[in-house]
Amino acid sequence: MELYERLAALARAGEKLPFWQEFYFKFFQAFLVNDRWLQYLEGVGTTLTVTAIALALGIVFGCVVAVVRVAHDQQRPGHKNPVLGFFNGVCLVYTTVIRGTPMMVQMLIMGLVVFASSRNFTVVGALALSINSGAYVSEIIRGGIMAVDAGQREAGRSLGLNYITTMVYIIVPQALRAVLPALGNEFIILLKDTSLITIIGGKELLYAAQGIYGRTYEQMFPLFGIAVIYLVLVMFFTWLLGKLERRLAQSDRG
């Protein structure tokens, strides 16, 4: 700390510091002064929370949309249910619009137009991410549902279970399991996309870095710092997902 103060005084005096001293000074300034590492840590906490919320809601939205679309497509020709047709239309519009517009624009619309009066930027950001993710997840899950053997549905129905029960308890669990690698990928994309909530004021990892370089006018260390943090997080979760997948694969064998 003393060393930092001395170097800071020198830097303020306009002295040109040797490389290592400058490195030490800037590193200290970006991460340690005023317990700034706490801000990064909070940022990581928010990033993970937002990712978790967005993933959970995204999967819920995704499942609902996927089931509606599959249910609509599986109707017998000539027996179309108009209510289902309506909801299928809504789902189609949803996926088309969400997948057809940039994430950043959606984020701004959610933050500055739809929830313009809300101060809870992090939650609004999480919601915007969920809605975005749901559209992609729905397509993943739809693929999973269609990949489940038709015999499973027939078995469920032949036991007297209705369509919804068969879907929810028999088809969707198997579909989710089949698409787990793809969902893991979606999770990692989400983890990185949380950085976008900074633009509407969500206090996430990037927001912490911006706050700090806004004070110090030194961008390199905070930005590289958070880049490393994102990378480590992603590598950790990739490893974890790989482990989970292997576990599931093991219990499937036999």
Next chain:
Amino acid sequence: MIEVKHLQKHYGANEVLKDIDLTVDKGDVVVLVGPSGCGKSTFLRCLNMLEEPDGGEVWFKDTQINAPRTDINSVRRKVGMVFQHFNLFPHMTVKKNITFAPVRLGLMKQEEADRRAMELLERIGLADKADTYPGMLSGGQKQRIAIVRALAMDPEVLLFDEPTSALDPEMVGEVLELMKELARGGMTMLCVTHEMGFAREVANRIIFIDEGVVKVDKPPKEFFANPGNERLANFLSKVL
């Protein structure tokens, strides 16, 4: 118990079932045979509306099951089905496979269903498999458990759609044995199969479907001894 009148089913221009009439009484064990592609399976699947008939009537007791207002789910509870590929639920344990539907439909409490499942598993000698997943079982074990799953609903009729066709030869016996036991116990059964030995021994009627209609409907002895139909005689000469 089941009455089928002028049943028709086509896929596009392909008329699979042209005009099927059939009455099945309580306790009947009916075996359906015929050349492949003749519509035996399609016919069986029309009996619980897994395939929707394009014409005619299917009656189960006093309900017309292919009428638009019929609650098909309540009919299906009473009409069990066993599939060629077992179709056990791979993400549930054996016990859960058996108890899921009765509990979910409110027919039994979980404990009661568990007890019944264990009784049934005991009967087929697979009680030790109750907590394993279907993936760990042999084909014969899977099919016997699939039969037990259907039995757990206390059905009045069981439909078997080629129950032994996907099995290794050494496992066919155990499944047929269980089916024979059910037949002896008075269960009403309709069975699509290529197991002529089973048909001869267990069925009280064998039905030959060809060109979309029931061509022959006779007790086994007569069916094999005196086919009375050129195409059946031809078919039998190939399979026997």
